[in-house]
Amino acid sequence: MILALLVPMACLGAAQQSMTTIPAWRKASQVAILPITGPIDQVTATSIKRRLQEAVDDGAEAIVFEIDTPGGELMATLEICRLIKYDAPANTVAWIHPFAFSAGTIIALACREIVVSPDATFGDSAPVSPLGPIPEAERAKLESPILTEVIDSARRRHYDEQIVQAFVSVGVELWLLKNTETGEIIFVDANEYQRIYGTAPPEEMVDVSSPSLGEAPVLSPFFEAIATPGEDPGVDSIATEQLLPSSRKRLGPESAAAWELVGQVVADDRLLTLKPGDALNYGLAAGIVADRQALETFLGASSIRVYNQTWSESLVQLLVSWPARIILVVIFLVCLFVEMIFPGTGLFAAGSIFSLALLIGAPALAGMAEWWDLLAVLMGIALVAVEILLVPGTLIAGITGAILLMIGIIGTFISGDMTDQEMQNGIVQGILVILVGSFVSVLIIWLISRTIDRGRFARGIILKTELNEGRFDVAPVEPTGNAIMVGTTGIAETSLRPSGRVRFDDELFDAVSLGRWIEAGSEVRVVGTGLVLEVEATDS
Numbered sequence: 001m002i003l004a005l006l007v008p009m010a011c012l013g014a015a016q017q018s019m020t021t022i023p024a025w026r027k028a029s030q031v032a033i034l035p036i037t038g039p040i041d042q043v044t045a046t047s048i049k050r051r052l053q054e055a056v057d058d059g060a061e062a063i064v065f066e067i068d069t070p071g072g073e074l075m076a077t078l079e080i081c082r083l084i085k086y087d088a089p090a091n092t093v094a095w096i097h098p099f100a101f102s103a104g105t106i107i108a109l110a111c112r113e114i115v116v117s118p119d120a121t122f123g124d125s126a127p128v129s130p131l132g133p134i135p136e137a138e139r140a141k142l143e144s145p146i147l148t149e150v151i152d153s154a155r156r157r158h159y160d161e162q163i164v165q166a167f168v169s170v171g172v173e174l175w176l177l178k179n180t181e182t183g184e185i186i187f188v189d190a191n192e193y194q195r196i197y198g199t200a201p202p203e204e205m206v207d208v209s210s211p212s213l214g215e216a217p218v219l220s221p222f223f224e225a226i227a228t229p230g231e232d233p234g235v236d237s238i239a240t241e242q243l244l245p246s247s248r249k250r251l252g253p254e255s256a257a258a259w260e261l262v263g264q265v266v267a268d269d270r271l272l273t274l275k276p277g278d279a280l281n282y283g284l285a286a287g288i289v290a291d292r293q294a295l296e297t298f299l300g301a302s303s304i305r306v307y308n309q310t311w312s313e314s315l316v317q318l319l320v321s322w323p324a325r326i327i328l329v330v331i332f333l334v335c336l337f338v339e340m341i342f343p344g345t346g347l348f349a350a351g352s353i354f355s356l357a358l359l360i361g362a363p364a365l366a367g368m369a370e371w372w373d374l375l376a377v378l379m380g381i382a383l384v385a386v387e388i389l390l391v392p393g394t395l396i397a398g399i400t401g402a403i404l405l406m407i408g409i410i411g412t413f414i415s416g417d418m419t420d421q422e423m424q425n426g427i428v429q430g431i432l433v434i435l436v437g438s439f440v441s442v443l444i445i446w447l448i449s450r451t452i453d454r455g456r457f458a459r460g461i462i463l464k465t466e467l468n469e470g471r472f473d474v475a476p477v478e479p480t481g482n483a484i485m486v487g488t489t490g491i492a493e494t495s496l497r498p499s500g501r502v503r504f505d506d507e508l509f510d511a512v513s514l515g516r517w518i519e520a521g522s523e524v525r526v527v528g529t530g531l532v533l534e535v536e537a538t539d540s
Helices: 002-021 041-059 074-087 103-110 136-157 161-165 190-197 222-226 235-242 276-279 294-301 311-317 322-341 348-366 373-389 397-410 422-451 456-459
Strands: 030-037 062-069 090-102 115-116 121-123 174-179 184-188 259-266 303-306 466-468 471-474 489-494 501-503 507-513 522-530 535-539
Touching: 030 294, 041 074, 062 103, 062 294, 074 103, 074 136, 090 103, 103 115, 103 121, 103 136, 136 161, 161 184, 161 507, 174 190, 184 190, 184 259, 190 373, 294 303, 311 322, 311 348, 322 348, 322 422, 348 373, 348 397, 373 397, 397 422
Parallel strands: 030 062, 030 303, 062 090, 090 115, 090 121, 507 535
Antiparallel strands: 174 184, 174 259, 466 471, 489 501, 489 522, 501 507, 522 535
16 A cells, blocks of 8 residues: 555656756747758748747747758858747757758757757758859858857857857867866867967877766856856847957966866868767757657657648749759740640640749749849740741840840849859859750750651641631641652641641641741742741742
């Protein structure tokens, strides 16, 4: 009987002890999880803004960003960091599950706490370019806003400033020191190490994760003075601290006896990348969280709700990716070609218009298209239409329209809030998408012309207007194979505006007018042969 009473009391005591181990500033009854997966772009930032507001409106007391990303766009990353620091509740947690490289690490540092899955890896946040190595001056320009962001996060979240910079810049070489009396840990560079000990630091990398420095490393008092774990400093204090030349007083020879070397953290030829043990030892991670149940325990939550991207956001994100855009360019060009060669049902014209609408509309929905992009596309379409319908053969309107169309499409790869490097990368990516899409389109058109019998193809998809006692009937075009030579004359069976049908003796052929429109019944002369006959009016 006594044992039966003791067991529930013991369980109750354990539960109460577990509850008391959760700091009041961390504990949250209602928790919202916002997954961040895949490459980070403007669609991600827009989605995070929507989901964050929805979670706040639902009464979430803590926001957990479940991060699994290889990185992404700089401006989108900075926008997400701004949302976390200024628009989210104070209790924000980054759950690295399992990877957070580049932009993912920058976002994680912006949160008040970081937890990691047992197999997590994060770091390596230097800017990269698809164009190859970045020149030193341009790299410094790109690193500046990233370093400002991570240093701001370090001062808010009481991390060591030097270690967060090692995520971003190659050449940041750090060693870990531990105070023999207080257990405080700090990170020093080669110059400070030599000032303290009078000798150059050891060059070999050593394992600083084992033995462990302890579950709760003691951080520099400077960082504790800026922000306690449960509070964010005011905006003014952050701005003031960023004006200081150093985040802490540099150590000198008088400190040699009080500090012992633990090991080298990062060499000057690599970027800092951490596993869970390192993250805990360096004071960057607050714990290891394997699953959502463990997350619930970590926060002392009674309910957890996941706020995922909507299907429409995921669709837009897919449509603005470069593989999808290449496919849309191919569909646009191939459908446009087929419709011009085999006019009739309008099916391919609809396909061409639909693909172009997706090419422009998806970036516009993602906030990546400017007004001038849409204007250039509309003007380009108008000029191409003028070339085809009003002044065929002049080429001036058609070429100008095609150029404007390409400029408008390329413009959707850039936006006004990009950095210079991101804008350059966007322009190059847009040009490559147009070139690759055009090359694939030409290849497909060539295959169509080589492998599909034109008469059979036309018979399957085109309604031929055969005038028969005032009725329009469906009639196949059955060429007999007689050669039509340049100079042969015939009669326009239908109007050529600019495509239509021409009768030579008793046979019908598809043809296109190279000059003005030709009305039905007019006499025409063949001026070119190939995939489609090219004709002109004999009276021109």
